[in-house]
Amino acid sequence: MTEPMATIQCSNPECKTINSLQNLVCEKCETPLLKRYLRPLGDWVKSLEVGQLIDERYLLINHQVILDAKPGIPPEFSEDIPEKIRKYLRLFPYRLHLPQIYTYYSPSTEDHGSEIALLEYGTIPLQESGEPCHPELLPPLTQIWTQTQDNPLRQLNWLWQITKLWQPLEGQQMVSSLLDTSLIRVNAGMVQLLDFRQDEHNFHNVKELGKLWLSLIEGSSPLIVDYLQSLCDYLQRGKIPHPDYLLTYFDSALTYCGQWYNKKYQIFTLTDSGPTRNHNEDACYPEAGELKELSPEEPNFTIVCDGVGGQDAGEVASQLAIDTLVEQIPQLPAFSQTRNSQQGLQDLAEAINFTNDRISERNDAENRHDRQRMGTTLVLSLVHDHEVYLANVGDSRIYLITPQSCHQVTTDDDLASREVRLGYLFYRDAIKYPNAGALVQALGMSNANSLHPNITRLITDDDCIFLLCSDGLSDYDRVDQYWPLEIAPILSHEKDLPTAGKELINVANDKNGHDNVTISLLYCQIELASVKQTPLLMGDVEAVLESVKEETQPITEPSDDLPSDLQPTEPFPYKEEITDGNKTNFLLIFSILGILVLILGLGIYGILKLLLPPSPPISLPSPSPSLTPRPSAESSSPQPGEFIQLTQVLSLSQTAQGTEPYLDLPVDTVLQILPSEDPEKAIKVKICQIASESSSEISSTKELEGKEVWMITPNSSSSTYQTYKGEVSGGCVKLAP
Known part of the structure; x- marks a missing residue:
């Protein structure tokens, strides 16, 4: 796969000996060699020749794989981070399953385009020669699926992991990544995405997983094939409308299969x-x-x-x-x-x-x-x-x-x-x-x-x-x-x-x-176990769900x-976690109503877009590339008078009951918390500043600023915003450091 003379530098700063790629340890100091294989983000690499050394550091193995030949030297980074790149950073807590930015910068010469961006995936399977086992670093789930027919627990585990990623990716408007089989890869027992796809529209339903997973039925373990067929049918018919509800089916199925x-x-x-x-x-x-x-x-x-x-x-x-x-x-x-x-x-x-x-x-x-x-x-x-x-x-x-x-x-x-x-x-x-x-x-x-x-x-x-x-x-x-x-x-x-x-x-x-x-x-x-097992059926799972109400x-x-x-600089923000389990029946009904509310809201909002003129850009604090104090976030539940800045697109309502949809607000929009009678159910907010860099489907309008609307708290956890102290002065929000 690689050039015969491919080399890698020892990561020991006191050594830095150049080694053959086939070496496991440095030939001089015997430090194990770090072999970081990366994937280019974007198509800037297509004009380059295989075997070319980019910026005297990154070796082009093929147009999908790049080797860092100097892994002991910190990579370069640009001070300006565009929104499309920030989404990778916000998903950092999920890097067990999702790629992260290894380097992002403008090259020293103009031969390679305006920017270089490389993705990393942790460790990947390597041959004894030190080269990747797979031409795109990780094998597709669809390719490996049939090879694991003798391990039904692993097949269920992979689908369970995909389901757990639904909500964090939905929050960054990239849930369609889970519906593209070319992006879903596996690394032993771990599902890992090769990259992200930006959602073309704001709404995806887990029923789409049912259609996608049907293609896996033929290669599934005989012990779970009937169950998966029924699960896909349930999804397509809308009987399982929410990812949390789907997780309860997997939890019960995994418990049943674990006994084998x-x-x-x-x-x-x-x-x-x-x-x-x-x-x-x-x-x-x-x-x-x-x-x-x-x-x-x-x-x-x-x-x-x-x-x-x-x-x-x-x-x-x-x-x-x-x-x-x-x-x-x-x-x-x-x-x-x-x-x-x-x-x-x-x-x-x-x-x-x-x-x-x-x-x-x-x-x-x-x-x-x-x-x-x-x-x-x-x-x-x-x-x-x-x-x-x-x-x-x-x-x-x-x-x-x-x-x-x-x-x-x-x-x-x-x-x-x-x-x-x-x-x-x-x-x-x-x-x-x-x-x-x-x-x-x-x-x-x-x-x-x-x-x-x-x-x-x-x-x-x-x-x-x-x-x-x-x-x-x-x-x-x-x-x-x-x-x-x-x-x-x-x-x-x-x-x-x-x-x-x-x-x-x-x-x-x-x-x-x-x-x-x-x-x-x-x-x-x-x-x-070697003993003959009874295949899993949907009835077995539903019996568990009925007997154990989680x-x-x-x-x-x-x-x-x-x-x-x-905390030498400022309080820590929310912690994004992949959590398990099902919601109560109330939340299930609420989710179904939310779908109807969203559809109606999009129609109303389309009319608002036509009637209201755009607002000027807002002025918010710009992050600097240093670990210096940021605006503080002093409580997980925002208090009246405080401000929140959205980290995900958020839907708001005109009523505390959430029955009258109003609009979706983009990331970085600033809202002020107002007194509410029951903040456990709904928080009243004032729209202070709407982000200027919003999608084409979300209009930033001056007339909306100052409106008082409601956040329905079951759908707006602290993972959707950051909390700040601040004040409004001269029509501009100043977030306090």
């Missing part, structure tokens, strides 16, 4: 103070140094904490967090035999909040303030049957490792990640700033009202390993470098967990050495009130 599999779990933990620290502020569970065999019938969990705080109290906070969670988690009601997956997410969040308050109360009792308060990061994995629940607070991480891939599952609670989610900076640009790693939340620094643990759920459908670690190991891309050598051999039975764990500690101490280091390896072994309780919404020692 034999499961074995092992955990090994290890911790070390490191070569430069005189004491260890990390803590872990189970006890370090012991290999633990787990029973698949019971909830089993592992925890890693990295203490922070003054007066050497970090180790107190981390151990207190471990002790409290070990006490709380076995008592969680949702992890019974007839479990409730959505309730499990909520219960786990409550256990973490309880742990936070116990540490916070200890701080208060010892009269600790500001930087003297002790706290701790947290990463937690809880395995129950075929599911694994994952939680994190702070910058400790969880990675998912398969034989050919390593995925960072968690998103760091630091300033760099926050700036990316807000669309202000590219990730590989943000991490260059001195305060990029400053935490925006940790356990124990304040009460649970201002803590928002990140919790999600994955399906284990094949052998894999979850690595939980403190930043003593994850700093400087050490996991990305060493997982093929130190962790992947476990999956091929060439290495056991204790050996791999000790080698990871050595990597952290030898290659980093600046901090304590703690790791936990959770080894999941999954295989379809009550949807949202994971605690993030607030924006963190102590100053965790």
